[in-house]
Amino acid sequence: MNEMEMVQLSRLLNAVVGEPPHRVTVGAVRRKLLMRRLIAGVTATAAAAFAVSAGLVISAHALGKHPATNARPRTTEPRYYFEATRSRSGHLRDLVRSTATGAVTARLHCPAPDPNLRAVAAASHETFFIACHGLTGTRIYRFALTQSGQVTGFGLLAGGKLSGLHGDSLAASPDGAELAIAVTPARSAPPTDIVVINTRTGKHAVWHAAHAPGGLGFEAQDLSFARNGRVLAVFGWAFCPATAPATCKDPHQEMVAVNHAAAGGRLANGRVLLTYRSLTPAGASWINDAFIRPDGTTAIAVVVFSQTVTGRSAVLRVSTATGKPSVVLFRGPGGLAISPDPSGRFVLAVESPLSRSDDRFGWINHGKLALLGPAARFVWVEAW
Amino acid sequence: VQADAPDFAGFVEARERALQRTAWLLTGDWALAEDLVQTALARTWPRWARISERDDPEIYVRKVMLNTWSTWRRRRWRGEEASVTMPERPAPGDLATDVAARVAIGQVLGRLTDRQRTVLVLRVFDDLSEAQVALVLDCAVGTVKSTLSQALAKLRNEPMIAELMELETR
Numbered sequence: 437m438n439e440m441e442m443v444q445l446s447r448l449l450n451a452v453v454g455e456p457p458h459r460v461t462v463g464a465v466r467r468k469l470l471m472r473r474l475i476a477g478v479t480a481t482a483a484a485a486f487a488v489s490a491g492l493v494i495s496a497h498a499l500g501k502h503p504a505t506n507a508r509p510r511t512t513e514p515r516y517y518f519e520a521t522r523s524r525s526g527h528l529r530d531l532v533r534s535t536a537t538g539a540v541t542a543r544l545h546c547p548a549p550d551p552n553l554r555a556v557a558a559a560s561h562e563t564f565f566i567a568c569h570g571l572t573g574t575r576i577y578r579f580a581l582t583q584s585g586q587v588t589g590f591g592l593l594a595g596g597k598l599s600g601l602h603g604d605s606l607a608a609s610p611d612g613a614e615l616a617i618a619v620t621p622a623r624s625a626p627p628t629d630i631v632v633i634n635t636r637t638g639k640h641a642v643w644h645a646a647h648a649p650g651g652l653g654f655e656a657q658d659l660s661f662a663r664n665g666r667v668l669a670v671f672g673w674a675f676c677p678a679t680a681p682a683t684c685k686d687p688h689q690e691m692v693a694v695n696h697a698a699a700g701g702r703l704a705n706g707r708v709l710l711t712y713r714s715l716t717p718a719g720a721s722w723i724n725d726a727f728i729r730p731d732g733t734t735a736i737a738v739v740v741f742s743q744t745v746t747g748r749s750a751v752l753r754v755s756t757a758t759g760k761p762s763v764v765l766f767r768g769p770g771g772l773a774i775s776p777d778p779s780g781r782f783v784l785a786v787e788s789p790l791s792r793s794d795d796r797f798g799w800i801n802h803g804k805l806a807l808l809g810p811a812a813r814f815v816w817v818e819a820w
Numbered sequence: 821v822q823a824d825a826p827d828f829a830g831f832v833e834a835r836e837r838a839l840q841r842t843a844w845l846l847t848g849d850w851a852l853a854e855d856l857v858q859t860a861l862a863r864t865w866p867r868w869a870r871i872s873e874r875d876d877p878e879i880y881v882r883k884v885m886l887n888t889w890s891t892w893r894r895r896r897w898r899g900e901e902a903s904v905t906m907p908e909r910p911a912p913g914d915l916a917t918d919v920a921a922r923v924a925i926g927q928v929l930g931r932l933t934d935r936q937r938t939v940l941v942l943r944v945f946d947d948l949s950e951a952q953v954a955l956v957l958d959c960a961v962g963t964v965k966s967t968l969s970q971a972l973a974k975l976r977n978e979p980m981i982a983e984l985m986e987l988e989t990r
Contacts, residue, residue: 442944445975448984449945452925453841457850460836460857462829469862724891771890788890 513782513799516541516585517808517820518564520553530566532585535799535820538809541585550575555604558819559612560778565593565635567603567617574603576617578635595638598631605658608635609665610730610778614697616668618645618656626655630670632697641700648674648692649704652684658725660776661697662732668697669709669728669735688712689723691735693756710735714759715752724749725773729780732756736765736783738772751783751800766800774800777820784808786815828868832861835878838946839885845941846889848926856892860885876952883956886938924980931978936971943968 513535520530530553532542546553550570557565562581567574576596579587593615601619604627608615615635618627630643648654652674660669671691676684694706712723716739726737735754739761749772752761771788785805787796797815798807836857843853864871864881871877929937935957942953943964950968954961975981 442972445981446944446947448981449845449925449941450841452922452984453844453945454922456837456840456844456854458854460832460840460854460861462832465832465858465861465865468858469865 513801514558514562514777514820516562516581517784517818518544518556518558518566519797519809519815520556520817522814522816532581532587533809534585535808542581542587544579544587544590546570546575546577553817555606555617556817556819557606557608557615558778559608560610561612563608563612564819565606565608565612565615567606569602573597573599573601574617574619576603576606576615576633578612593633593635593638595633595635595640601631603631605656607659607661607668608778609661609697611665614661614665616659616661616697618659618670630656630659630668630703632668632700634698639698641698643668643670643694643697643700643703645670645672645703647702647704648672648690649706649708650674651677651680651704653677654692654703656703658727660727662693662728662730664730666697667693667695667728667732669693670703670706671723671726671737689726691726691728691756693728693732709756710737710754710759715739715754715761724771726754727774727776727780728756729776730778731780734762734780736774736776736780737761738774740771749787751785766803766805768805775818775820782820784818784820786818788814827872828865831872831877831881835881836861839881842882842941842946843885843889845929845945846886846938848929856885856889860888863888879948879952879955882942882946883958886956890934924984928975928978928981932971932974936967936974939964939967940971940975 515535516532517535518530518532520528522528530544530546531540532544533540544566545551546566546568548570549572550568552569553566554569554574555567559565563578564580565576565578567576575598576593577590578593578596579590582588598617598619601621603617603619605618606615613635615633616630617633618630620627620629628644628646630645632641632643633639645654645656653676655673655675656670657672658670660671661667662669669691670693672689674688674690688711690711691709692703692706693709694701694703709728710726715723715737722740724738724740726735728735733756735756737752737754739750739752741748741750749768749770750764751766751772751774753763753765754761765783766785768785768787773786773788775784776782777784783800785798785800787805795815796805796807797809797818798805800806839857839860840850840853843856844850847853847856860881864884871880874880929940932940938957939953942948942956943950948956950961950964953964957964
C-alpha cells in the first residue's frame with residue numbers, strides 16, 4: 437500500500453468513524469475523578485486516626501482464630517468449568533465444559549428480564565452462582581452440575597433480587613453459604629457497597645465500600661472469602677480523598693479484610709492484608725487481580741511487570757502475614773487475569789497479550805498454562 | 821487538581837473529540853469510547869502538572885488510554901446491555917451506506933490483531949509518526965514498521981476496503 441493509498445485509507449477511516457454523539461467535557465472528567473474523592477472526604481476527618489497506620493501490613497492472625505474451611509479438600513483439578521466467551525463471529529456464549537475434553541456439557545442463558553450475564557462464582561460440590569443484569573437491576577441465580585456436567589437446580593437465589601443495582605464482582609464462600617457481590621446504583625460507576633447474602637435465608641448484610649482504612653477512597657475490584665466464609669477480602673484501588681493532605685501518596689492498590697462477613701459495616705474498619713507497595717518490586721505497574729485463599733494465610737495475586745503496553749505478568753502466592761510474595765506460580769506475557777477454584781489450589785488464567793487477537797485460556801499446572809477448550813476470541817468470565 | 825485546571829481544561833476541550841474517535845476505532849462502541857476517554861483523562865489529571873511539562877502530553881494520554889483499554893478488554897464486560905433509550909441518534913445522509921461502511925470497517929479491523937489495529941489507528945488515523953507510535957507502544961520503530969506492514973498487507977486482501985476507498989475518492 438503506497439502513500440496515496442495510505443491517505444485514502446485515512447480518509448476512509450475518518451469518514452467511517454463520524455462524530456462522537458457526546459462531548460467529553462472537563463466537567464465530566466472532573467465528576468469522574470472527584471466523585472469518589474468527595475465521598476471519601478466526608479469521613480476523612482473521622483478516619484484520621486487510621487491514617488497513621490495506612491499501608492501497614494497487618495498479620496492475618498489478627499483476623500481471629502477461626503477453623504479452617506470445611507470444604508472438601510480437592511486433590512485434582514475440577515472436572516468442569518463455566519465460561520462466558522465471545523467467538524470470532526461475535527456470538528456470546530455461556531457454557532459448561534469438561535476440563536478433560538473441552539466438550540460442552542451444558543449451555544446457559546440469563547432469564548428475562550435481566551438477560552446479561554455479568555459475573556460468576558463457584559462454590560464446592562460444583563455449585564455455581566451467576567449474576568444477571570438488565571433493566572430491572574441484578575438477579576443472582578444458583579445451579580449445580582450433575583456427574584455428567586449437566587445443569588441441575590437452576591433457580592433464583594433467595595435474596596438474589598437486587599432491584600435497581602448494578603452488580604459486578606461476585607464471590608462465594610467455599611461451602612456456598614455466603615455470597616458477596618459488589619454493587620452500585622449507577623451504571624459505569626465504581627461499586628459503593630458490597631452485599632453479602634446468606635444463601636440459605638436470603639438475608640442481606642451490607643458493607644459500605646467507598647472507603648478504605650486510613651481515610652482513603654476505595655474502588656472494589658475482586659472479592660473473596662476465607663475462614664469458612666467468616667472473612668471477606670476486598671481487593672481494589674485506594675486513592676487520596678479531596679481533603680487529604682499533600683503528603684497523601686498517589687493512588688495504590690490494597691486488599692482489605694473484614695471479619696464476620698455476614699455482619700456488614702464499613703470496609704474502612706477492616707484490616708489491610710497486602711498493598712501494592714508491599715507486594716511489588718520496583719518496576720511493577722499494577723496488580724491485576726488478588727484473592728485470599730480459604731485458609732486466610734495466603735493470597736494469590738497477578739502482578740503486571742512492565743511500563744509497556746504488551747507487558748509481562750506473574751501470578752504470585754503472597755503471605756497475608758507479611759504482605760510479601762513467597763512463590764511465583766506462573767509467568768506469562770501481557771495482561772493476565774485469574775480465578776481460583778473454591779479450594780484456592782487450582783487457578784484458571786486468561787492471557788490477553790496485545791500481540792494476539794485471541795485470549796489463551798487455561799489453568800496453571802506446575803508453572804505452565806494447561807489450555808482449556810477450543811480457542812475463543814475473548815473469555816469474559818470464568819469459574820470452576 | 822484545581823491549580824492546573826485551566827491548562828487541563830484546554831487540553832480536554834481541544835483534544836477530546838480526536839481521542840474519542842481513536843477510542844471508537846479501538847472499541848467499536850461510542851459509549852465505551854466516551855467512558856475510555858473519560859477514564860484516561862481522569863487518570864492523567866492528578867499528574868497533569870508533570871505530564872504537561874513533556875514535549876507532547878497527548879502521547880502520554882494516548883498511552884494511558886491504550887493501557888486502560890488493554891486492561892478493560894479483560895476486566896470490563898462489553899456484552900449487550902439492556903437500555904431504555906436508543907444509544908445511537910439518527911444520522912443525516914445515506915444512512916444505509918454509512919452503516920454498511922461502518923460495519924465493514926469494523927469487521928476488517930476486527931480481523932487484525934490488537935497490536936496491528938493499534939498501530940494502524942495511531943499511524944494512519946491519528947497521523948502519528950512512526951517514532952511517536954513507538955513511544956506510545958514502548959517498542960522499537962522497526963516493530964512499528966513491520967506491524968504496520970502486516971496490517972496493511974491484510975487490508976490489501978480485503979476487497980471491501982478497496983471498494984470503499986474507491987467510493988471515498990469519488
